[in-house]
Each structure stands twice: as C-alpha cells, then as structure tokens.
Amino acid sequence: MSGAQATARAAIRSAAAQWFNLERSGDMTVDDARRFREWLDMSGDHRLAYDRVARVWAIAGTAAEDPALRTAGAAIAEPDEVPAPPQRWRALAMAASLLLAVTIGWTALDSGLFGAGAPAPSEQQVFRTGTGQRTMITLPDKSVVTLDAETMVRLGDNAHERRVELLGGRAFFRVAKDPSRPFIVVAGDKSVRALGTAFEVSFDNGNMVVTLAEGKVRVAEAAPGSKPGNSADMVPGAQLVIGADHNWTMNRVDVEKETSWTDGRLIFMGDPLSDAIAEMNRYSDRKLVFKDGTIPAKDVVGVFKSGDVDGFVKALELNGTAHRVSASDSEILLSAN
Structure with a gap:
C-alpha cells in the first residue's frame, strides 16, 4: 500500500470512529444526523469504514463480557478511589473500548481475521x-x-x-x-x-x-x-x-x-461587525441578515460559542448596536439601531 493510500485509509476510519462515537453518545442533533448521512453517501469507502468500526465495537463488547477481563479491569482501580457516577463510567468505558477497538482491532480487520479486506481507496x-x-x-x-x-x-x-x-x-x-x-x-x-x-x-x-x-x-x-x-x-x-x-x-x-474556533469559541476583540457576522454565519444554518443589506460600521468585543447566533444577537441588542426584526428557521433578520 502506498503512503497516499495509507493516509486516505487512516483519515476515513478516523472520521468513521468519530461519527460512530457521536451516534452512540446520544448527543447527535438533527443537523449532525443529516451531515452523517451526507458523509456516508459521499463514498462507498465511508460506509464500509463505518460498518467496520461497528463490527469492531461489537467484537470489543463481546470480549468485555469475559469474566477474566472484568476481574482484570476491577483490579486496576485504586482502593481509596471514589467511583465515578455510573453514567460517567459508561461514557468512559464506551470511549475507551472504541479507542481500543480502532487501535488494535482495525489491524485484525485489515488482515482479514474478521472477514475479507476492503479494496484500497483512491490515491487521494x-x-x-x-x-x-x-x-x-x-x-x-x-x-x-x-x-x-x-x-x-x-x-x-x-x-x-x-x-x-x-x-x-x-x-x-x-x-x-x-x-x-x-x-x-x-x-x-x-x-x-x-x-x-x-x-x-x-x-x-x-x-x-x-x-x-x-x-x-x-x-x-x-x-x-x-x-x-x-x-x-x-x-x-x-x-x-x-x-x-x-x-x-x-x-x-x-x-x-485567531485559533479559538478549534475549541468551539469565537473571540472578537474590536473586530468589524461584518467580519463577526460572517464568522457566526459559518457555524449556523440560521443566517444573520440585516434588513437593508447594509451592516453597520461597528466593532464587536466578546467571546461567543460557535453557532450561538441567539446569544450573539442578544449581545448586539444589549450594546445598542442592532435589534431583531424577525426570525425563521433559515435566518434572523436584524436592523441597525
């Protein structure tokens, strides 16, 4: 397998594992579900990778029922350690099992241990x-x-x-x-x-x-x-x-x-309102639009969660910059004060 093939294959299974984890977490939103379906439909390699992660998960779950493995896991905990709440333990166990499966189990799948190997994806x-x-x-x-x-x-x-x-x-x-x-x-x-x-x-x-x-x-x-x-x-x-x-x-x-978006935050320190709105719209299906098409020449200071257009609009209203005129599923119409 060439380096390009290895890169593409690893990237696909990394994305597949992330989607699988999100789906099982119970936190998948309607928009997440739509994007997940789009990702699956983008390529047969994507669907095959996701199916493989699911198979690895199932195999890992079966192995976890082995009494010897359960005993070994219990022995790891420190005697004086306060147990985490059951819900948290389940989430941690899910994440740990999936990481173990993707790290170790994928090699077994690629080798054909659990079935025939998949055809290699394209070079890019x-x-x-x-x-x-x-x-x-x-x-x-x-x-x-x-x-x-x-x-x-x-x-x-x-x-x-x-x-x-x-x-x-x-x-x-x-x-x-x-x-x-x-x-x-x-x-x-x-x-x-x-x-x-x-x-x-x-x-x-x-x-x-x-x-x-x-x-x-x-x-x-x-x-x-x-x-x-x-x-x-x-x-x-x-x-x-x-x-x-x-x-x-x-x-x-x-x-x-400049890199705050990697943490799901948007930091504005005197940025033009037009730039701030473009950034907020990047993360929301509900777009911020000004009534007359002209964005006021104002600056914005604040820290916002990416996608929180309602919080952003509220801040504009509190600062006297603009106010909400109307709202729909696709846009929030604003007017300058």
Whole structure:
C-alpha cells in the first residue's frame, strides 16, 4: 500500500470512529444526523469504514463480557478511589473500548481475521465539512488536521513529502516531526512547508491567511516559468495575509484569538461587525441578515460559542448596536439601531 493510500485509509476510519462515537453518545442533533448521512453517501469507502468500526465495537463488547477481563479491569482501580457516577463510567468505558477497538482491532480487520479486506481507496481522498461542522483527522504519521466548518481538503503523500491541498475554508495543522518528509499545505498557487510545527491556513476566493502557533514555516508562491515567486519565513505569533492581488502583509497577532474556533469559541476583540457576522454565519444554518443589506460600521468585543447566533444577537441588542426584526428557521433578520 502506498503512503497516499495509507493516509486516505487512516483519515476515513478516523472520521468513521468519530461519527460512530457521536451516534452512540446520544448527543447527535438533527443537523449532525443529516451531515452523517451526507458523509456516508459521499463514498462507498465511508460506509464500509463505518460498518467496520461497528463490527469492531461489537467484537470489543463481546470480549468485555469475559469474566477474566472484568476481574482484570476491577483490579486496576485504586482502593481509596471514589467511583465515578455510573453514567460517567459508561461514557468512559464506551470511549475507551472504541479507542481500543480502532487501535488494535482495525489491524485484525485489515488482515482479514474478521472477514475479507476492503479494496484500497483512491490515491487521494477529499474531506469536506458543512455549516457548523468541525472534524479532526489523524494521519498515519500522527499529524493532526482540524477542519473548520465549510472546509474542503485533499490528502495525499509519497516517499518524499506529506501533502494536503486546502481547496477552500480553514484548517489547523499540528505536524509530527519527520525530517525526511516535509509537510506541505498547498492552497492555490501558494504552499506552506513545515517539518514539526502547528499552524492555521485559511483560503477563500484566492485570499490566503497563514497563522503560525509553534515552530517555523516557509510560505512560497509559484511564479510563471522558472522565475521564483515570493516567499517568507514565519515565526510563532506571526500572521501572513496574501491577497488575491498577490500583496503580502505580515503582522503579529494573538494566536489564541485567531485559533479559538478549534475549541468551539469565537473571540472578537474590536473586530468589524461584518467580519463577526460572517464568522457566526459559518457555524449556523440560521443566517444573520440585516434588513437593508447594509451592516453597520461597528466593532464587536466578546467571546461567543460557535453557532450561538441567539446569544450573539442578544449581545448586539444589549450594546445598542442592532435589534431583531424577525426570525425563521433559515435566518434572523436584524436592523441597525
């Protein structure tokens, strides 16, 4: 199996395990269920991976009924340790069993121990998130890619490099060190090259933004012909903005604020209201829309849970910035005060 095939296969089963865990947790919302069905229908490989996780879970559940395993598990607890509530123990046991199954059991499935192996996926695999959806992909080299809402990436690597193409949206990369194979993120005609580091890249309508949290990266632009294009080396805390007009601007930023979306938060510190609304709309099917189509030239300060458009609107009303005119399942209509 090639490196690209291994990357795609690991990413698919990582997503399958996340969907399986969410479905069993009882916390799956209507929107989650819709996105889950879309993910299943996206590829036969997705459905097969999900079925395999379910089979591993069933096998792990059968093994857990073995009296010897139950005795061994009881012996692990400390004598003076206060037991967690039963509901919490069930949740912890579910998560631990699933991790064990995915880590150990998948190898057995791939080897054909529990049935015939699946055909390998294509050399490159595309992953996409919808409105309000975030997902995390763990690659075979232990690098982790976190996709923001409304993001699409294409994964692929070879013996010489690890490669992710950001087709649109925003992603955060925590790269495992491997000096022999650099980690390259490509967006349009620009690339970000790293070895072991953590950084964010967004790409929208030809505009690219790179924010470096840890380590070092080099951003380069391909130029027509053999002439080298622009390039820049970045240090932690720097943000490079490259416009569709090819203008490059480097600034110092608050990395925690810029990457707060990875924790499900949106931090605004004097951001334009128009930018804040665009960010809030990214995570909600109910869009914030101004009555006259013109967003007031106001700034926003605050911390909000991504997707909490009602809380955001309430803050605007308390600050006297705008008020709610009407609301439906698809939008909240606002008017400037």
